[in-house]
Amino acid sequence: MWFDESVFYQIYPLGFCGAERENDFGETRHRLSLIEKEIGHLKELGVGAVLFNPLFESERHGYDTVDFFRVDRRLGTNEEFAALVKKLHEAGIRVVLDGVFNHVGRAFPPFKEVLQKREGTDYRFWFNINFWGNSRYNDGLDYENWEGHPELVKLRLENADLQNYLMDAVRFWIDAFDIDGLRLDVSYLLPPWFMELLRRTAGEKKGDFFLVGEVIHNNNFQQNVCPSRLDSITNYEGFRSMISAFNSGNLFEIEHSMSRLFADTPWALFKGKHLLNFVDNHDVERAATSLKNRDNLQNLYTLLYTMPGIPCVYYGSEYGIEGDKSDLDYRLRPFIGEIDRQAHPALTEHLVKLARIRKECPALSYGTYCKATCMNTNFSFVREMPEEKIIVAVNIGDGDATIRVEEAEGVDLLTGQIRNLNDIYLPPHSACIYRRK
Numbered sequence: 001m002w003f004d005e006s007v008f009y010q011i012y013p014l015g016f017c018g019a020e021r022e023n024d025f026g027e028t029r030h031r032l033s034l035i036e037k038e039i040g041h042l043k044e045l046g047v048g049a050v051l052f053n054p055l056f057e058s059e060r061h062g063y064d065t066v067d068f069f070r071v072d073r074r075l076g077t078n079e080e081f082a083a084l085v086k087k088l089h090e091a092g093i094r095v096v097l098d099g100v101f102n103h104v105g106r107a108f109p110p111f112k113e114v115l116q117k118r119e120g121t122d123y124r125f126w127f128n129i130n131f132w133g134n135s136r137y138n139d140g141l142d143y144e145n146w147e148g149h150p151e152l153v154k155l156r157l158e159n160a161d162l163q164n165y166l167m168d169a170v171r172f173w174i175d176a177f178d179i180d181g182l183r184l185d186v187s188y189l190l191p192p193w194f195m196e197l198l199r200r201t202a203g204e205k206k207g208d209f210f211l212v213g214e215v216i217h218n219n220n221f222q223q224n225v226c227p228s229r230l231d232s233i234t235n236y237e238g239f240r241s242m243i244s245a246f247n248s249g250n251l252f253e254i255e256h257s258m259s260r261l262f263a264d265t266p267w268a269l270f271k272g273k274h275l276l277n278f279v280d281n282h283d284v285e286r287a288a289t290s291l292k293n294r295d296n297l298q299n300l301y302t303l304l305y306t307m308p309g310i311p312c313v314y315y316g317s318e319y320g321i322e323g324d325k326s327d328l329d330y331r332l333r334p335f336i337g338e339i340d341r342q343a344h345p346a347l348t349e350h351l352v353k354l355a356r357i358r359k360e361c362p363a364l365s366y367g368t369y370c371k372a373t374c375m376n377t378n379f380s381f382v383r384e385m386p387e388e389k390i391i392v393a394v395n396i397g398d399g400d401a402t403i404r405v406e407e408a409e410g411v412d413l414l415t416g417q418i419r420n421l422n423d424i425y426l427p428p429h430s431a432c433i434y435r436r437k
Contacts, residue, residue, distance in 0.1 A: 006048030015333025046355025064105030181210025320344025
């Protein structure tokens, strides 16, 4: 499918466009053109799909939705977003939105009606309300929220009227904006039957509609990556393993994770499936901040683009910018105009090259995974299809390394060098991607 072969690019629209932190629900601003200006850059990076974090009307950060049918006025209008999607499509770039179905903001009109009318409105069945309790907002009632955050009111998805409302929203997004997929926020809290309802609803509109679930711990979730539910989930295990392995000088950690998830063995959890891989996003430190040795930043992305799954780059990280979780995570979500595009020019060029290699090598999208060699600071693996074999090797150490894989010649797709794969030389903090001749 198109998503298995794509490089994804994640944009947090409210941060990217420099929106106000609080929505005053006043006049509409027109900032989506800032994203349109980046389309040329996305094409140069070889991006095949953009993943937008929440962009519908919300109170603050986007995950506290107020209106599922209106683009946040801090960004622009529905018509402007539809025009942006059209231009992305014309550039060959698909569009995936963030579907927040587990909770809403307190200003969501049905919840406001519950606060006003209490038992006098049928909207009370859209939420888990305790009329004998009292919230931190002194509402004279209490309600279930998301993980202790009273500003995020949990939805009662079992309610049929609520289901119809949410599915009408999904149909509207497809009809009005022509979107190609959804990321399901906190999908680990969504019941399997709800994922199946989403699949049927979206599938009636687009047969190749992409559904990816946000999953923090992917153990015991593999049954939901199936044709009737999700196409993919976020690979937090791979993310954590990569950062930890690079920082501890112990590549056995990431190799163990990749084998456990993807190896051609009966016990691999996601063998033949394509998880959404990343090295940073809107919820975690930037890769350039989390890595102890920035000399390995290119190596990190080499793994991201060549390991099994779908690579996703978070906006700005292609320039090697830093960002930590201070200031309520706003440092992770900077305005595009404040990003230093010269922070790491070599990294940007490297990602362009990696996207080209990935496009030219089907084995990097569909090939099996098998470890070739592994030491503390160097690691090699094989991605293979019947007519193509790719060998990837990385050296994160301060010293040279020689890796012996097999007695055959290969072409390093990063440099064009031809050499015997039984004698792969790697300088410090370097990588190679060989296609066997």
